Amino acid sequence: MNRRQFIVSCAAAASAATMPGCALRPRCDRLFWYNASSGLHIPCDGLERPLRVWQVSDSHLNLRDSRDDEYKDFYARMGGEWNPGLTAREAFERILEKAKGERPDLLLVTGDLISFPTLKNVEFAVERLDACGVPWLYTAGNHDWHFEGDSGSDAEQRERWIEKRLLPLYKGEDPMAYAKTIGGVKFLMIDNSTYNVDERQLEFFRAETAKGGPCVLAMHIPFWHRGWGVFTCACPDWGADTDKYWQIERRQRWAERQDDTTFEFRRATDEAEGLVAVLAGHLHKLDVVSDGGLAHATAPLAAVGEVLKVTIG
Numbered sequence: 001m002n003r004r005q006f007i008v009s010c011a012a013a014a015s016a017a018t019m020p021g022c023a024l025r026p027r028c029d030r031l032f033w034y035n036a037s038s039g040l041h042i043p044c045d046g047l048e049r050p051l052r053v054w055q056v057s058d059s060h061l062n063l064r065d066s067r068d069d070e071y072k073d074f075y076a077r078m079g080g081e082w083n084p085g086l087t088a089r090e091a092f093e094r095i096l097e098k099a100k101g102e103r104p105d106l107l108l109v110t111g112d113l114i115s116f117p118t119l120k121n122v123e124f125a126v127e128r129l130d131a132c133g134v135p136w137l138y139t140a141g142n143h144d145w146h147f148e149g150d151s152g153s154d155a156e157q158r159e160r161w162i163e164k165r166l167l168p169l170y171k172g173e174d175p176m177a178y179a180k181t182i183g184g185v186k187f188l189m190i191d192n193s194t195y196n197v198d199e200r201q202l203e204f205f206r207a208e209t210a211k212g213g214p215c216v217l218a219m220h221i222p223f224w225h226r227g228w229g230v231f232t233c234a235c236p237d238w239g240a241d242t243d244k245y246w247q248i249e250r251r252q253r254w255a256e257r258q259d260d261t262t263f264e265f266r267r268a269t270d271e272a273e274g275l276v277a278v279l280a281g282h283l284h285k286l287d288v289v290s291d292g293g294l295a296h297a298t299a300p301l302a303a304v305g306e307v308l309k310v311t312i313g
């Protein structure tokens with residue numbers, strides 16, 4: 001096993017003695033741990049009180065109405081349910097109902113909130129999140145802006161549908177990269193939903209983390225780790241040859257490899273002092289990995305009612 005990279009899925013504790021990167025972290029006695037009932041715990045000094053975050057990823061809402069009839073063919077495949085006993089809408093409402101009762105400090109929505117950018121999907125999501133009464137932050141996933149069979153590259157479709165439909169989800173923030181501090185923790189919301197980040201996003205990340213921590217990086221697609229497959233960011237095996245779904249999803253085939261900037265972004269997270277966690281979704285399964293003492297997590301599938309609870313502090 002690589003000493004800097006080992007899986008602590010679901011119960012194992014991290015030992016500072018094996019963490020060469022711990023000197024960069026806010027506290028080194030015990031870097032983080034995962035407990036099946038209470039979630040991911042990230043010790044962090046200097047906060048007034050522990051911050052309770054619910055990461056809600058991949059709700060895959062599938063709502064539409066007659067206003068989007070012209071796109072019926074574009075959303076037909078993604079219009080079904082993930083669980084026959086619980087619709088995506090019911091799962092989302094169940095999560096928000098629990099949040100109303102348990103009052104976490106933040107709902108961190110890390111993409112694929114919706115399965116396609118219909119008006120009904122966006123309006124419903126924003127209305128219900130606002131009505132929940134818990135602060136929420138959003139960054140897009142690859143499905144939020146994707147109408148299957150639509151024209152143009154992924155980057156072009158993302159720009160088009162963010163502009164046309166998704167803007168209410170950002171509340172005036174920059175969809176590609178923004179920062180919000182909640183309870184003393186800065187959340188860096190970076191859109192990597194095309195499997196790449198650009199220079200501007202990389203510089204934003206460097207500048208924000210240079211100001212000091214604690215910071216959490218939130219994005220849809222996780223960084224590559226052993227066992228996490230090719231649907232990852234800064235992945236050495238990602239590329240046209242490993243893109244199995246481009247015809248099914250009716251989108252542009254992946255490029256030969258991800259951009260150099262994306263690999264630089266990965267390295268930048270290793271060097272970012274004060275970064276305490278990287279929280280992503282996309283894989284539809286819970287996993288937590290320690291990489292040099294930094295917690296990298298993927299949230300479970302919110303479309304079936306699950307969230308990743310994260311306590312910082």
Ligand SMILES: [Fe+2]
Nearest residue numbers: 058112141282
């Ligand atoms: Fe998803």
